[in-house]
Amino acid sequence: MTSENTREWAIIPEPSSITVGEGTVLLPYADRVNESIAIGDGDYLLARQLVADIHSVTGFDWDVATGDMWPGFISLHIADSGAAEEDGIPGAYTLTVDTNGIAITARDFEGVRNGVQTLRQLIRQNGVVLPVLQVEDAPAYQIRGYYLDATRGRVPTLAWLKQWADKLCLYKYNQLQLYIEHTFAFDGMSETWRGSSPLTPADIVEFDQYCASLGIELVPSVSTFGHQYVAMRTQELRELGEFPEDADRPFSFIERMRHHTLNVADDRAFAFSTQLVDSYLQLFRTKRFNICADETFDLGKGKSKQEAQRVGVATLYATYVGKLCEHLSQQGHEPMFWGDIAIEMPEILETLPNNVTLLNWQYESKATDEKIQLVAKAGAKQIVCPAVWGWNALLPRIDDAWNNIARIARYGRDCGAEGMLVTDWGDFGHVNDPRMAVPGMIFGAQYAWNPTENIAGDTDENSAENDLLARISRVEYDDCSARFVTLLRSASAQAAFTWRELVEYLELDDGTGNCNTEVAQTIPCLTDRLANPGNALTLREARDRMMRNMATTIERIPQANRKLQQCMVEIAPIMAHIGKPSIAAAVRIAMEGQLLLNRVGFALAGAHDVRDAHDVDDQQSSDCCALARDLECWCEAYAKEWAVTSQPSELHRIQETVWKAADELRRISK
Structure with missing residues (x-):
C-alpha cells in the first residue's frame, strides 16, 4: 500500500488494497460516463455525481450515457458471473485508472456506488490529472x-x-x-x-x-x-x-x-x-x-x-x-x-x-x-x-x-x-x-x-490518529496544509468550562432560590453529601462545592483561552484559502463561544472564592457586566448559524440559558 506520507491525495475510507502505478492519467476535456443499466440506478445518479464533480473542479461538461454503443472514458458496470469469488462481498468493488480509461466494476449497486465515491474523492483532489492505480476494496461491516x-x-x-x-x-x-x-x-x-x-x-x-x-x-x-x-x-x-x-x-x-x-x-x-x-x-x-x-x-x-x-x-x-x-x-x-x-x-x-x-x-x-x-x-x-x-x-x-x-x-x-x-x-x-x-x-x-x-x-496510536486527521483535512476540507482538523482538535482541548457545566450551575437553582436536588444528584461532587437524607444542601453550598471541585481546571482558563485564540489565528488563513464560508463561520462561532464559556467559568469561580480575586484573565476584561453583554451578542450570532442547518425548534431554550448566565453575571458584579 502506498503511504499517505508519500502522496498529496487521500481516500477515505482507505481502501483495503491499493496499488499506485507509474505516471498519471489526463481526463479528456469532453467525454462521458457510461453507466450500465444493469446497475439498477434508475436516475443514473452515480454517473451524474461524477459529472458534477468533474465540472466543479475542471469546468468541463461531460455527458452521461448507457449501452455498449456509447462508450465513455469512465465506465460503471456490474461484474460478470466469472468474477473472483471475493468480489461477491456486498459493497465490494474494483477501480482501475489507466491511460485506456477508468473502470469501476462490482457485483451490486452498492459496490458500484462505493467505487464511484472513491473516484469522486480522487477527482476532487487531483482535478484533470489522476494517478494510475488499481483498487480492490470491500467493507468489513455490511x-x-x-x-x-x-x-x-x-x-x-x-x-x-x-x-x-x-x-x-x-x-x-x-x-x-x-x-x-x-x-x-x-x-x-x-x-x-x-x-x-x-x-x-x-x-x-x-x-x-x-x-x-x-x-x-x-x-x-x-x-x-x-x-x-x-x-x-x-x-x-x-x-x-x-x-x-x-x-x-x-x-x-x-x-x-x-x-x-x-x-x-x-x-x-x-x-x-x-x-x-x-x-x-x-x-x-x-x-x-x-x-x-x-x-x-x-x-x-x-x-x-x-x-x-x-x-x-x-x-x-x-x-x-x-x-x-x-x-x-x-x-x-x-x-x-x-x-x-x-x-x-x-x-x-x-x-x-x-x-x-x-x-x-x-x-x-x-x-x-x-x-x-x-x-x-x-x-x-x-x-x-x-x-x-x-x-x-x-x-x-x-x-x-x-x-x-x-x-x-x-x-x-x-x-x-x-x-x-x-x-x-x-x-x-x-x-x-x-x-x-x-x-x-x-x-x-x-x-x-x-x-x-x-x-x-x-x-x-497517536501517529495513526494524526495521520487520519491530516487525511480528513485534505479530503473533506480541501486543506492542502492538512492542518485544519488538528487545529480544531487543539481548540477543543481548551474547553475548561463547558456548556454542560454552565447548565448544571444554573439548573442547581430550582427557580425559587433553593437547591434543585434532582439536578444535584447528577453532579458527582454533590452526590456524597446527598447520600444521607438528613443532609440538605442550600443553593449556595451546592454551587460552592461544584466550583471548588473545578478549582484545578479553573486555574488553567487564562492559558487555555490564550491557546484557543492562537488556534483561531492559525485556522483563519486556512479557512480563507479553502473557501468554505459556511464552515468558517460555524468554527469561528464555536470557538468564540468556548472562549466566553471559559470566561464565565472564571468569573463564577471568583464569585465563589475559588480563586484569588486579583487573579484575573489578562487577556479579557474582568468586568462581569461587559462579559454579560459579550455573551448576549454572541448568542445572536449563534442563532444565525443555527438557522443554516436547523429549524427554530428549541433554540429559545439555549438562548434563555445564555440570558440566565448573563443575568447571573450582572448579579454577581454587584
Missing part, C-alpha cells in the same frame, strides 16, 4: 450506519438533511437513522410536538426516497418506552408516566435526560407505543425499525412499582420490549433496540426473539470489549455503537471520538457484530452544531470499513 439526534433541541431542515445524506454517501455509509422523541407531527399528538418545528410525513417520504437513491437505508427510530419527557409533561398523556405528579415541574435539560419513562404496567402504554410504531413505519421502505427502549431509569420506581415488586424489573422490561418486538415481527418488520438495559440485566438477553438486533452502545474513550463479548456469547444479534462525542459542547471532543470509535469498531469485528452505528447526540439542547460532527463521522466511516486500518504500518 451495515455502516449513522444515528442523528433530531429531537433534543435541534430539528434539521430537510435541505440540510439531504446535504448530510450526500456526505454520508461520499464516505460510503449505507444506513441513517433519525432519533425522534416528540419532534414528529403524529396525528392526535399536537400537544406533544407543538412548538418543536416537527418533521412531517411529507418530509420523511421525500427524504426516504432521497436516501434510497444514494444507496442509504433510512431506518425509523422512535422512543417507545423511555425518553418520553415532553409527552409525559402534557395534559393528555401525563397519566401514562411513572411520575405524573412531576409533570408540572419547570423544564430542565438535566431532568429531561433522567425522568421520562412510561408506566408499562398501565395497558394504555402499549396502545400509545404501538400507535407511534404503526403510523411511523408506513412512511419508510425499509423493514427495520428501532424502538429505542433505552435508559428507562424510573421503571419500577413510580406507578409501576407494585408490578415490579411482583415480577421483577427485568421481567417487566423484557415483557414490554418483547411485546413491541412481536408486534413488529407480526407485520414483517425487524426490530432493533438499544442494549443498555438488557446488558445491565443479562437475563433479558436470553428472552430476545431471534429476529431482534441489539444496538450495543458504549461511549467511553477507553471502552473495553466486555459488553460486546457478553452479547456475542449470548448468541444475540448486535450492532456496535460508538459516538462522535459532540454532545453538551460547542467544540467536538475529537480525541475521545477517535479512541471510542476505533476501539469499538475493532471489538465489534472480532465478536462478529453485524454492523456499526455511529451516534451523534444533542443532549442539553443540542448546542453542538452538526457541522462540528464531521470529523467524528469520518472516523466512523473509516473504521466501519476497515477496523484495522493502519496507514504505512504505523502501530503508534
Whole structure:
C-alpha cells in the first residue's frame, strides 16, 4: 500500500488494497460516463455525481450515457458471473485508472456506488490529472450506519438533511437513522410536538426516497418506552408516566435526560407505543425499525412499582420490549433496540426473539470489549455503537471520538457484530452544531470499513490518529496544509468550562432560590453529601462545592483561552484559502463561544472564592457586566448559524440559558 506520507491525495475510507502505478492519467476535456443499466440506478445518479464533480473542479461538461454503443472514458458496470469469488462481498468493488480509461466494476449497486465515491474523492483532489492505480476494496461491516439526534433541541431542515445524506454517501455509509422523541407531527399528538418545528410525513417520504437513491437505508427510530419527557409533561398523556405528579415541574435539560419513562404496567402504554410504531413505519421502505427502549431509569420506581415488586424489573422490561418486538415481527418488520438495559440485566438477553438486533452502545474513550463479548456469547444479534462525542459542547471532543470509535469498531469485528452505528447526540439542547460532527463521522466511516486500518504500518496510536486527521483535512476540507482538523482538535482541548457545566450551575437553582436536588444528584461532587437524607444542601453550598471541585481546571482558563485564540489565528488563513464560508463561520462561532464559556467559568469561580480575586484573565476584561453583554451578542450570532442547518425548534431554550448566565453575571458584579 502506498503511504499517505508519500502522496498529496487521500481516500477515505482507505481502501483495503491499493496499488499506485507509474505516471498519471489526463481526463479528456469532453467525454462521458457510461453507466450500465444493469446497475439498477434508475436516475443514473452515480454517473451524474461524477459529472458534477468533474465540472466543479475542471469546468468541463461531460455527458452521461448507457449501452455498449456509447462508450465513455469512465465506465460503471456490474461484474460478470466469472468474477473472483471475493468480489461477491456486498459493497465490494474494483477501480482501475489507466491511460485506456477508468473502470469501476462490482457485483451490486452498492459496490458500484462505493467505487464511484472513491473516484469522486480522487477527482476532487487531483482535478484533470489522476494517478494510475488499481483498487480492490470491500467493507468489513455490511451495515455502516449513522444515528442523528433530531429531537433534543435541534430539528434539521430537510435541505440540510439531504446535504448530510450526500456526505454520508461520499464516505460510503449505507444506513441513517433519525432519533425522534416528540419532534414528529403524529396525528392526535399536537400537544406533544407543538412548538418543536416537527418533521412531517411529507418530509420523511421525500427524504426516504432521497436516501434510497444514494444507496442509504433510512431506518425509523422512535422512543417507545423511555425518553418520553415532553409527552409525559402534557395534559393528555401525563397519566401514562411513572411520575405524573412531576409533570408540572419547570423544564430542565438535566431532568429531561433522567425522568421520562412510561408506566408499562398501565395497558394504555402499549396502545400509545404501538400507535407511534404503526403510523411511523408506513412512511419508510425499509423493514427495520428501532424502538429505542433505552435508559428507562424510573421503571419500577413510580406507578409501576407494585408490578415490579411482583415480577421483577427485568421481567417487566423484557415483557414490554418483547411485546413491541412481536408486534413488529407480526407485520414483517425487524426490530432493533438499544442494549443498555438488557446488558445491565443479562437475563433479558436470553428472552430476545431471534429476529431482534441489539444496538450495543458504549461511549467511553477507553471502552473495553466486555459488553460486546457478553452479547456475542449470548448468541444475540448486535450492532456496535460508538459516538462522535459532540454532545453538551460547542467544540467536538475529537480525541475521545477517535479512541471510542476505533476501539469499538475493532471489538465489534472480532465478536462478529453485524454492523456499526455511529451516534451523534444533542443532549442539553443540542448546542453542538452538526457541522462540528464531521470529523467524528469520518472516523466512523473509516473504521466501519476497515477496523484495522493502519496507514504505512504505523502501530503508534497517536501517529495513526494524526495521520487520519491530516487525511480528513485534505479530503473533506480541501486543506492542502492538512492542518485544519488538528487545529480544531487543539481548540477543543481548551474547553475548561463547558456548556454542560454552565447548565448544571444554573439548573442547581430550582427557580425559587433553593437547591434543585434532582439536578444535584447528577453532579458527582454533590452526590456524597446527598447520600444521607438528613443532609440538605442550600443553593449556595451546592454551587460552592461544584466550583471548588473545578478549582484545578479553573486555574488553567487564562492559558487555555490564550491557546484557543492562537488556534483561531492559525485556522483563519486556512479557512480563507479553502473557501468554505459556511464552515468558517460555524468554527469561528464555536470557538468564540468556548472562549466566553471559559470566561464565565472564571468569573463564577471568583464569585465563589475559588480563586484569588486579583487573579484575573489578562487577556479579557474582568468586568462581569461587559462579559454579560459579550455573551448576549454572541448568542445572536449563534442563532444565525443555527438557522443554516436547523429549524427554530428549541433554540429559545439555549438562548434563555445564555440570558440566565448573563443575568447571573450582572448579579454577581454587584
